[in-house]
Amino acid sequence: MTPRRMGPLAAMLLAASAAAGRLSAQSGVGLTVSLAPMPVQVTRTAEPAANRFSGLTIGGAAAVRFGRLRLDLRYLEGGLGSDQEVPDQDIVEGELLLGVAPLSWLVVKAGPHIRSFVTSQGTQRWVFWEGRVTAAANLGSPNLLTYLEVWHVLGANVDAVEPYDSGNGLEGGIRLAMNRLPFWGQLAYRIDHNSIGDGAKTDTVEQLVFAIGWFVRR
């Protein structure tokens, strides 16, 4: 990852941390900030060939809760390499989702999700508009919960000749909060699968999330 690429990530984390102090002073507000190294695997198929890229990305996420409303922000970037005769590329990804929690264990979210693959020859950008549903359950303690988030791409704009076809994704994992300390750890698996050109080309992006987070709740 180049220093230039670290700029947006650092700025986002600094902004989130600064916002934590202000938001924590407001009633009914919660803020979660996390930082995660994430092994990523991208499998790109274009019949009959298939290319696989893998690498390590680093990212951060922030979630702001205000009553039943919540705003999720996520960003990651990293380099991808392949053992095949294809050039390396970088991946930069961000999403901004606005959600509402009709039930304490259920959140419905929607928003843009942007992913860019950067090579020396240019940048291919994928813009998705996604609808998501997240369900969470305590594993015997409020400090330990498991969750599953599934989503469907409602609309997309892809820098490709073929028209966008469809996309789905899911993220599932476990989160453990520390007793009396505002920190938590997370282990999760995330996958999204998108196809273009009536399924002639597909992109499958998998991420393994090892996150450490900090939260403030008022």
Next chain:
Amino acid sequence: MTRRGIAIVAGLVAICATWQPVHGQTAASLLEDGIRAYQELEFEAAAGFLRRALDPALGRQLSDPAASRVLTIRALTYLAAAEMLGGNTDSARATFERLVRFDTRYRPDQLIFPPQVTNEYDAVRRASKVITFDAPRHKTLRVGQDSFSFELFASSYHEAVVEIRDRDSVRVRSIYRGPIVDSLDLDWDGRDPERLVVASGPYDLWIQSRDSTGILVRALRVPLDITVETPDTLAHPFEPADSMILPEQHSSGPGVQALAGGLLVGTAVAVLPTLFSSDTDLMGGRLLVAGTVSVAGITTFFRRRPGKPIPENIQLNQALYRSYRDSLAVVVTENERRKTDVQLVITTGSQSVHEGPGR
């Protein structure tokens, strides 16, 4: 103002300034005149002076009760002696009886008065059945620790009955029934015969002198105003509400929820990606996540299986009940102490004498 007016005012002022001392000194001077006449063996004149000295109208003008008392005793003694030596024995006895009733503890000085007088006084005193009473005007007593103490002085040996009565003259407590010789110290603990503390209100202390046949000779009634003061008791602490009691066994909810949640998410993470992308060789890491979530759910289920005791909750509940019982015991003990910590405030009033048919 004219000279004549000034003279009148000055005269009135002088009269007002000297009026009280003249009357205050009159009883005393009459007593001195009577004593002087007695010493000069002019018994008729002495009796005259002394009777006038005992005029209640003059005695009341003495501001000092102790001085008035001494004056009365001296005047009665010299009057009785003058009557005795003047040959009026009956009058002398009557005066001695009056003297005995006035102060049962008094004895004529044998250096001043002849045996004829002192012997007659003793005879009258022996024949009289009189009790006088001495007690504090105000007394505050803690029931069970203290008592209302008073002293009786008798003129002679006789039977005495001492009791507390309410204002309807119903006996509340018998204090003493028996002989009295010279003096008697008595106590009342503020309770009735059933050991119950009397209620607030007006009472009377009756001190009766009875003859050998039990007939009432004389009764002394001393009003007692009694106020019972009891400290308020403390309210009992509230028993722990059900909402404060923690569950002592795991219910089926959390364990089953953890098992279902863990297995559902674990299965979803393991299986759903293969449906999304069936032709892709997916990351093995997803199985690590699926396994971790599933194991966490299963482990939680067994840790919190339904019906399993929750030791920490049991201990907390026991501590809660122990604290409640301790608080209750403290309050009960304190209330028991307060119930017994009853104070009686007793104020004695002016005594009155009631003569009976006996002798």
